[in-house]
Amino acid sequence: MVVTTPPLAGRDLLSIADLARSDIEAVLELAARTKAGDDLGRPLAGRNLALIFQRPSNRTRVSFEVAVTRLGGHPIAIHAQEIQIGERESVADVSRILDRYADGIVARLISHRDLLRMAQFSASPVINAMTDREHPCQVLADCLTVREATGRLAGARVCYVGDGNNVCTSWLYAAGLCGVDFRMVCPSGYEPQGDVLERAAAMAAASGGRLHVGHEAAPALEDAEIIYTDVWTSMGQEAEQQRRREDFARLQVNESLVTMAPPQARVMHCLPAHRGEEITDAVIDGPQSIVFDQAENRLWVQQALLALIFATLPRPATAATAALEARR
Ligand code: CP
Numbered sequence: 140m141v142v143t144t145p146p147l148a149g150r151d152l153l154s155i156a157d158l159a160r161s162d163i164e165a166v167l168e169l170a171a172r173t174k175a176g177d178d179l180g181r182p183l184a185g186r187n188l189a190l191i192f193q194r195p196s197n198r199t200r201v202s203f204e205v206a207v208t209r210l211g212g213h214p215i216a217i218h219a220q221e222i223q224i225g226e227r228e229s230v231a232d233v234s235r236i237l238d239r240y241a242d243g244i245v246a247r248l249i250s251h252r253d254l255l256r257m258a259q260f261s262a263s264p265v266i267n268a269m270t271d272r273e274h275p276c277q278v279l280a281d282c283l284t285v286r287e288a289t290g291r292l293a294g295a296r297v298c299y300v301g302d303g304n305n306v307c308t309s310w311l312y313a314a315g316l317c318g319v320d321f322r323m324v325c326p327s328g329y330e331p332q333g334d335v336l337e338r339a340a341a342m343a344a345a346s347g348g349r350l351h352v353g354h355e356a357a358p359a360l361e362d363a364e365i366i367y368t369d370v371w372t373s374m375g376q377e378a379e380q381q382r383r384r385e386d387f388a389r390l391q392v393n394e395s396l397v398t399m400a401p402p403q404a405r406v407m408h409c410l411p412a413h414r415g416e417e418i419t420d421a422v423i424d425g426p427q428s429i430v431f432d433q434a435e436n437r438l439w440v441q442q443a444l445l446a447l448i449f450a451t452l453p454r455p456a457t458a459a460t461a462a463l464e465a466r467r
């Protein structure tokens with residue numbers, strides 16, 4: 140008998156760049172099949188997952204709680220104030236402790252460096268629920284959404300209009316790995332970091348993808364299939380909000396900007412939106428917007444991701460988890 144181990148089994152997801160193209164395809168395939176009605180069963184039965192949030196969250200926390208529960212597991216949501224990472228206890232100690240109790244950690248941490256440290260001290264898988272540097276679960280859901288909207292990921296023409304932030308970084312890696320034609324438009328000074336661009340460009344050279352960073356929306360949007368934006372001021376950058384409003388004003392995704400793309404282009408935003416800043420009500424609520432389908436896809440993609448990471452790991456057999464299972 141040939142036993143195949145899913146390539147993601149037991150692994151962390153800290154950066155999209157940790158994945159191979161085939162890993163991304165496996166997650167998207169499983170997510171699409173589940174969305175179409177396939178049953179994933181209860182691969183998390185008897186498992187407890189700790190969900191830590193150092194920043195506010197609606198989509199990520201709720202979709203992970205629902206995903207873990209649907210897969211038969213038990214989510215434990217922890218807010219930053221309770222554990223005060225780095226103040227009451229070091230990141231390393233928080234990680235060591237959670238690793239003794241839970242079977243995995245989903246963490247939204249302010250600093251990506253802290254996330255790497257958390258992963259270093261946890262034997263069980265750690266999943267990035269967003270840091271200052273990346274938002275891989277968001278971009279996996281975005282990839283599924285692009286595939287649904289355009290019929291493909293490789294060769295899809297995606298134009299990201301906005302800041303070279305965490306979401307953009309994860310997108311550059313995903314685009315590089317999966318052969319996307321990705322154009323990033325931002326004001327001067329808001330480009331992604333040089334090391335990110337270099338790494339993504341090397342991936343694109345291998346996959347046949349195209350990456351372009353520029354400052355003018357019109358040429359990048361001319362034949363775009365997807366117009367993507369994110370907030371101009373990410374969480375933690377509030378002190379820069381006024382300056383960013385001024386710097387980004389000409390790149391607002393409004394009805395005029397959308398007409399630079401073909402009429403069948405679809406509009407995406409990871410949400411939460413700062414309506415009236417990076418996107419107008421008319422666009423986000425308009426006929427080309429697919430932002431709520433995109434938000435729904437967080438659930439399908441994370442369910443698939445959890446199923447692939449935890450499916451073949453040995454099941455815990457402690458009295459506590461057995462008792463928890465008996466109560467279900
Ligand atoms: N897109 C996203 O991650 O949303 P939340 O901040 O609400 O989790």
Ligand code: NVA
Binds near residue numbers: 304369372374409
């Ligand atoms: N770039 C945004 C994404 C929110 C989901 C932030 O970091 O606040």
